[in-house]
Amino acid sequence: MNNRRTLKIAKIETETDDIKTYSFKYSLNAKPGQFIMLTDFEGGEKPFSISDCTEDVFSITVKRIGEFTSHLFQKRVGDYVSIRGAYGSSFFISKGKVLLVGGGYAVPTFYFLSKVLKENGTEVTLINGARTKDEHLFSKKFNGLGIKVINTTDDGSFGEKGTSVDVAKRMLNNQRENGKMFDFVYASGPEMMMKALQPLLDNVEYEFLLERYMKCAIGICGNCTMDPLGIRLCVEGPVLPKKLVEQLTEFGKYHRDASGKRIKY
Amino acid sequence: MNNRRTLKIAKIETETDDIKTYSFKYSLNAKPGQFIMLTDFEGGEKPFSISDCTEDVFSITVKRIGEFTSHLFQKRVGDYVSIRGAYGSSFFISKGKVLLVGGGYAVPTFYFLSKVLKENGTEVTLINGARTKDEHLFSKKFNGLGIKVINTTDDGSFGEKGTSVDVAKRMLNNQRENGKMFDFVYASGPEMMMKALQPLLDNVEYEFLLERYMKCAIGICGNCTMDPLGIRLCVEGPVLPKKLVEQLTEFGKYHRDASGKRIKY
Amino acid sequence: MRKRLKTKFLGIEVNSPLVLPAGIMDMSFSGLSVSAKNGAGVVTSKSLTLEPRMGHKGPVVAEFASGLLNAMGLCNPGIMDGLTEINQFKERSDTPVIVSVFATNTDDFSELTKHVNKSRGDFLELNLSCPNVFDEFGIPLAASKDEVFKIVKTVKEISRLPIIVKLSPNVYDIVEIALAAEKAGADVLCLINTVGPGMLINTKMVKPVLFNKFGGLSGPCIKPVALKLIYQTYSAVNIPIIGMGGVTIGEDAIEMIMAGATLVGVGTAVYYRGVEVFNKINDEIIEFMNKSNYDSLEDIPKLEKLNE
Amino acid sequence: MRKRLKTKFLGIEVNSPLVLPAGIMDMSFSGLSVSAKNGAGVVTSKSLTLEPRMGHKGPVVAEFASGLLNAMGLCNPGIMDGLTEINQFKERSDTPVIVSVFATNTDDFSELTKHVNKSRGDFLELNLSCPNVFDEFGIPLAASKDEVFKIVKTVKEISRLPIIVKLSPNVYDIVEIALAAEKAGADVLCLINTVGPGMLINTKMVKPVLFNKFGGLSGPCIKPVALKLIYQTYSAVNIPIIGMGGVTIGEDAIEMIMAGATLVGVGTAVYYRGVEVFNKINDEIIEFMNKSNYDSLEDIPKLEKLNE
Ligand SMILES: Cc1cc2nc3c(=O)[nH]c(=O)nc-3n(C[C@H](O)[C@H](O)[C@H](O)COP(=O)(O)OP(=O)(O)OC[C@H]3O[C@@H](n4cnc5c(N)ncnc54)[C@H](O)[C@@H]3O)c2cc1C
Ligand SMILES: Cc1cc2nc3c(=O)[nH]c(=O)nc-3n(C[C@H](O)[C@H](O)[C@H](O)COP(=O)(O)OP(=O)(O)OC[C@H]3O[C@@H](n4cnc5c(N)ncnc54)[C@H](O)[C@@H]3O)c2cc1C
Ligand SMILES: Cc1cc2nc3c(=O)[nH]c(=O)nc-3n(C[C@H](O)[C@H](O)[C@H](O)COP(=O)(O)O)c2cc1C
Ligand SMILES: Cc1cc2nc3c(=O)[nH]c(=O)nc-3n(C[C@H](O)[C@H](O)[C@H](O)COP(=O)(O)O)c2cc1C
Ligand code: FES
Ligand code: FES
Numbered sequence A, B: 001m002n003n004r005r006t007l008k009i010a011k012i013e014t015e016t017d018d019i020k021t022y023s024f025k026y027s028l029n030a031k032p033g034q035f036i037m038l039t040d041f042e043g044g045e046k047p048f049s050i051s052d053c054t055e056d057v058f059s060i061t062v063k064r065i066g067e068f069t070s071h072l073f074q075k076r077v078g079d080y081v082s083i084r085g086a087y088g089s090s091f092f093i094s095k096g097k098v099l100l101v102g103g104g105y106a107v108p109t110f111y112f113l114s115k116v117l118k119e120n121g122t123e124v125t126l127i128n129g130a131r132t133k134d135e136h137l138f139s140k141k142f143n144g145l146g147i148k149v150i151n152t153t154d155d156g157s158f159g160e161k162g163t164s165v166d167v168a169k170r171m172l173n174n175q176r177e178n179g180k181m182f183d184f185v186y187a188s189g190p191e192m193m194m195k196a197l198q199p200l201l202d203n204v205e206y207e208f209l210l211e212r213y214m215k216c217a218i219g220i221c222g223n224c225t226m227d228p229l230g231i232r233l234c235v236e237g238p239v240l241p242k243k244l245v246e247q248l249t250e251f252g253k254y255h256r257d258a259s260g261k262r263i264k265y
Numbered sequence C, D: 001m002r003k004r005l006k007t008k009f010l011g012i013e014v015n016s017p018l019v020l021p022a023g024i025m026d027m028s029f030s031g032l033s034v035s036a037k038n039g040a041g042v043v044t045s046k047s048l049t050l051e052p053r054m055g056h057k058g059p060v061v062a063e064f065a066s067g068l069l070n071a072m073g074l075c076n077p078g079i080m081d082g083l084t085e086i087n088q089f090k091e092r093s094d095t096p097v098i099v100s101v102f103a104t105n106t107d108d109f110s111e112l113t114k115h116v117n118k119s120r121g122d123f124l125e126l127n128l129s130c131p132n133v134f135d136e137f138g139i140p141l142a143a144s145k146d147e148v149f150k151i152v153k154t155v156k157e158i159s160r161l162p163i164i165v166k167l168s169p170n171v172y173d174i175v176e177i178a179l180a181a182e183k184a185g186a187d188v189l190c191l192i193n194t195v196g197p198g199m200l201i202n203t204k205m206v207k208p209v210l211f212n213k214f215g216g217l218s219g220p221c222i223k224p225v226a227l228k229l230i231y232q233t234y235s236a237v238n239i240p241i242i243g244m245g246g247v248t249i250g251e252d253a254i255e256m257i258m259a260g261a262t263l264v265g266v267g268t269a270v271y272y273r274g275v276e277v278f279n280k281i282n283d284e285i286i287e288f289m290n291k292s293n294y295d296s297l298e299d300i301p302k303l304e305k306l307n308e
Helices: A066-072 A109-119 A140-142 A165-179 A193-199 B067-072 B109-119 B138-143 B163-178 B189-201 C029-037 C078-092 C106-117 C146-156 C174-183 C218-234 C250-259 C267-271 C277-292 D029-037 D080-092 D105-118 D143-160 D174-183 D220-236 D248-259 D269-272 D275-291
Strands: A004-016 A018-025 A035-039 A045-053 A055-065 A082-085 A097-103 A123-132 A148-153 A184-187 A206-209 A237-241 A255-257 A263-265 B005-016 B019-025 B037-039 B047-053 B059-065 B080-087 B097-103 B123-130 B147-154 B183-190 B206-209 B239-241 B254-256 B263-265 C007-009 C013-014 C018-020 C042-044 C062-063 C067-070 C095-100 C123-127 C163-167 C188-191 C194-196 C215-218 C240-245 C263-265 D007-009 D013-015 D018-020 D042-044 D061-064 D067-070 D097-101 D125-126 D163-166 D188-191 D193-200 D217-219 D242-243 D263-265
Touching: A004 A055, A018 B005, A035 B067, A045 A109, A055 A066, A097 A109, A097 A165, A097 A193, A109 A123, A109 A140, A109 A184, A123 A140, A123 A165, A140 A148, A148 A165, A148 D242, A165 A193, A184 D188, B005 B059, B037 C018, B047 B067, B047 B109, B059 B067, B067 C218, B067 C250, B097 B109, B097 B163, B097 B189, B109 B123, B109 B138, B109 B183, B109 C042, B123 B138, B123 B163, B138 B147, B147 B163, B163 B189, B183 B189, B263 D105, C013 C062, C018 C029, C018 C277, C029 C042, C029 C078, C062 D220, C078 C095, C078 C106, C095 C106, C106 C146, C123 C146, C146 C163, C146 C174, C174 C188, C174 C218, C188 C218, C194 C218, C194 D220, C215 C218, C218 C240, C218 C250, C218 D061, C218 D193, C218 D217, C240 C250, C250 C263, C250 C277, C267 C277, D018 D029, D018 D275, D029 D080, D067 D193, D067 D220, D080 D097, D080 D105, D105 D143, D125 D143, D143 D163, D143 D174, D174 D188, D174 D217, D188 D220, D193 D220, D217 D220, D220 D242, D220 D248, D242 D248, D248 D263, D248 D275, D269 D275
Parallel strands: A097 A123, A097 A184, A123 A148, A184 A206, B097 B123, B097 B183, B123 B147, B183 B206, C018 C042, C018 C263, C042 C095, C095 C123, C123 C163, C163 C188, C188 C240, C240 C263, D018 D042, D018 D263, D042 D097, D097 D125, D125 D163, D163 D188, D188 D242, D242 D263
Antiparallel strands: A004 A018, A004 A082, A018 A055, A035 A045, A035 A082, A045 A055, A206 A237, A255 A263, B005 B019, B005 B080, B019 B059, B037 B047, B037 B080, B047 B059, B206 B239, B254 B263, C007 C013, C062 C067, C067 C215, C194 C215, D007 D013, D061 D067, D067 D217, D193 D217
């Protein structure tokens, strides 16, 4: 059961001032939506979504926010870090026509998902949102995939002006008028973004990638459970289907910090 | 690796005043020559050779000697005992024509061996020796097998008079004169019997079933090692081939008691 | 069938002898409810302290061949928020709750007890035995019979709830500690907490795997230690025991009961067998009872007591 | 290749860092020779007492998911016969031998030492930590720093051989015990002895599996406990350590070395991987050294010491 692996960083790509992609030569065999726990045995251990995973390479894309991520940003190619996983649930691979709504550092996981959806013959439309141009992520990488991409920034400095939810709303309305609905919607980004998106998705199946404070990542410490179902986001999540999200009274309201204390959004 | 099984005694047969056969309904999958460790978690734990083993029943044949075996003799059908094993090496299943030389409580293991040899199409001659008629074992059981049996007692009260080694000597000499040697000889019985037999076996392959004081039966305590090879009789034995027996300087000279102290024969 | 697993524990009806122990999937009311729904007869809160604690940095757990090492560092939202979670759980469930609390001195335990008195918890558990905060607090209180006596006596005087004392396996003489707790008025003993602690090393990076370096052992590797201590304690005291440590299958639970436990904790096995582990073990216990013709939990025999 | 595993230990050349620990396949000269031939760099005798001991009744071992329980009861042929076996071993082998002895008081240890002085043994090991004779002798001597100091000091004064002190894992503070041994003149520390002890129960017959009821834990389940204690000890003392407890594969041995061990014992793994285990682990250590570019055992780094 022990799936810790200690790997050299094979490649580091600078995506923005605060975001880097770290790649590792290792056959992780992960599925889109899953995450790893990453540590260097010094700075702590944190969860990161898998932003790409081929037969022999996988990547994560990290935003520098606080202590751990700043510490990680010091690492160079060739340095060791240690991971465990891949953990958690993964995205349903839908057929037909799907919409991906992403925001911030949570967008890159859609790179991995888009690749798998494409292989599956699914028609993918991605709304790739960020606050501003400098924070906008992966636009080149997505271009290479042959999917439909709508870039958006809150301030209009890159792509359309507006939030990804604004764009999603327009598209979903258009579609409804055309009678050509999306078969499935995926969202990954700030919880309040998904909260805003949710009311638009009454008539379509969806999955959200959620985040909660994770410690053990193997379902025993209980830090990542969501009320009132007691869903352990590290095991039953991080990808949750509509049916479950709808029951989560804490969704968009509060989360728990490292002590388990509720923190309001 | 833990192969302890707790079983009800299914049948008890009284063979002589001091010898009983205990049978258990259990698919042990043992090979002839192997042994089990038997305990009731009260009286100690001791090794016993398997005297019969079919698909769903196995038996051991026990001589009452001291504390443990006396304790065991109190048990009735339906009582639980607990075993582990089968442990140890097993007899080589030879082709052609073989001689089995057995003495005392060590004869019954040849019942199991004879059955397997017969199935193999091997021609079996058994010398079944005991001190006296009352101690003679399994003569009826062996009759049912369709093998050649020569019964012998030291005092002539049953079968031929003389030790099984006396009889073996005569047969081996006869054979040598006829030019029709046995292909393989097996012996199981008191060590001094085998020691006396050994010089007669210069020209034939053989295996002896030896006994040493056993405690762990899994090869770690070292109580059953034989000098100078350090053969652990519970793992590499109890059945040893000629090549090894010939190198064992302690064979027929001494053994070790529960403290590891050498005891001269 | 499941009816046969019902039993009374200090007068309170429980549906199964299985207990969710402190620290396992119990940071929130919803976490507790998962175990209750999946067949735990009693659930325990995370050990609560007066103030919230963020716990140690990660890695906080390390898996190895025969169990887990953990050094959570007693993270918890503090007694006030913790009791809120417990009350919310009790609004939704009849399952009895043990409120576990941790402190390092009598005064703090008293204060915690006063808070717990006002909650809807059913039992108060004094965790005297966390091994993962050694740097901060030193040798667990459970190592000293005098400390144990003092704390339990003080708490007993003010507690509205029956008192469970959680003991450490890492002591020379469990019996003297257990007797001290009993004499001071403990209603139940709970053992064992994690063993060791231990350490694992990442050989590529030449670093301890846990950030805290050391962590307590739980899971299959500690079962024999648990059984021995439970049996020694059972032989010496007259109060019931909640036995735990490595229980993973029904047979393990039976061993605990035979060693002297009345209820049986199942913690790390949640990792091995999922949250369904409680119902799985319940089924396995029933299967064993059927085979051996035991009608009720009380029929399952205990080992003959050790004669001291 | 194997040359890279050669090292000097207190000035004595050893061919591999692997040690056959006391109590494993070592009742006779021939038992010792099997491990030596299969790649052990140093072998240890069974712990010898002044008088022969038959040991406990069986079952003396019990297997469980993650290790072994044993309660041999210190069976041994007594110091005189034991030394005869050791001398016979030395007639046939260059492999250094540790003579392990057990007693319960300073006088007996002194007497044992005088006998060992006259033998061909290379090291004298004081087993202060057997947990399986509790009924007879109580808490191991290794639990008291004063006892440890007294015995080691007395023996040191009369011993011709370097002294190894074998410590118990079942203590509150390994460091104070280790320092007492060092201060008293110990040349080497050996840890750990078996953990617990523990118990297993046969649920069909409602009996402890071991005749002695309780037995010490060895094998994979105790590795984290061993690593932690070795590391704490290494951080505090200046004498070499023989580390053991659950070493089963090369990676385990590397962990022991990184935790602070100079030599590494391999006991219970003989059960899991056969007598060839020493050569197997030797090969695995070399493989690790190759991958990590360590030329010699001394190149393998140690963890940074704990700052006390
Ligand atoms: C399933 C999952 C997938 C994630 N994927 C990514 C990703 O692909 N890229 C990325 O940059 N970040 C991702 N995160 C968030 C990432 O774990 C945090 O950015 C990181 O832990 C911040 O740590 P820090 O010490 O730098 O910041 P801190 O200052 O410690 O924390 C900043 C914020 O990060 C979050 N956070 C901190 N620690 C944790 C933790 N242990 N578990 C969950 N959240 C935490 C909290 O919201 C906190 O307020 C993911 C989180 C989860 C739960
Ligand atoms: C591989 C093997 C197969 C055996 N097969 C049989 C068998 O099929 N039937 C049978 O009756 N007996 C068999 N024995 C011998 C049997 O184990 C002893 O008869 C029994 O242990 C006697 O125990 P006790 O307490 O009754 O007698 P005790 O008074 O304790 O001992 C009498 C003698 O039995 C031998 N013995 C005692 N304990 C052991 C032990 N732990 N290991 C080995 N020998 C011991 C010693 O020679 C001792 O002197 C076998 C022994 C071995 C090693
Ligand atoms: C991750 C984890 C956290 C724990 N936290 C606590 C705790 O807060 N308080 C406590 O008394 N015991 C705690 N324990 C100990 C357990 O309650 C239990 O005593 C121990 O794990 C043995 O049982 P198990 O082998 O079934 O897990 C914790 C154990 C684990 C694995
Ligand atoms: C069957 C057995 C017998 C033992 N006998 C002794 C002994 O006589 N003296 C001693 O110091 N240690 C004894 N030990 C402890 C070992 O030497 C060793 O310290 C312990 O088993 C941990 O190492 P391992 O996990 O590699 O076996 C014994 C261990 C076992 C399993
Ligand atoms: S992080 Fe521990 S249960 Fe999810
Ligand atoms: S009986 Fe222990 S090694 Fe054979």
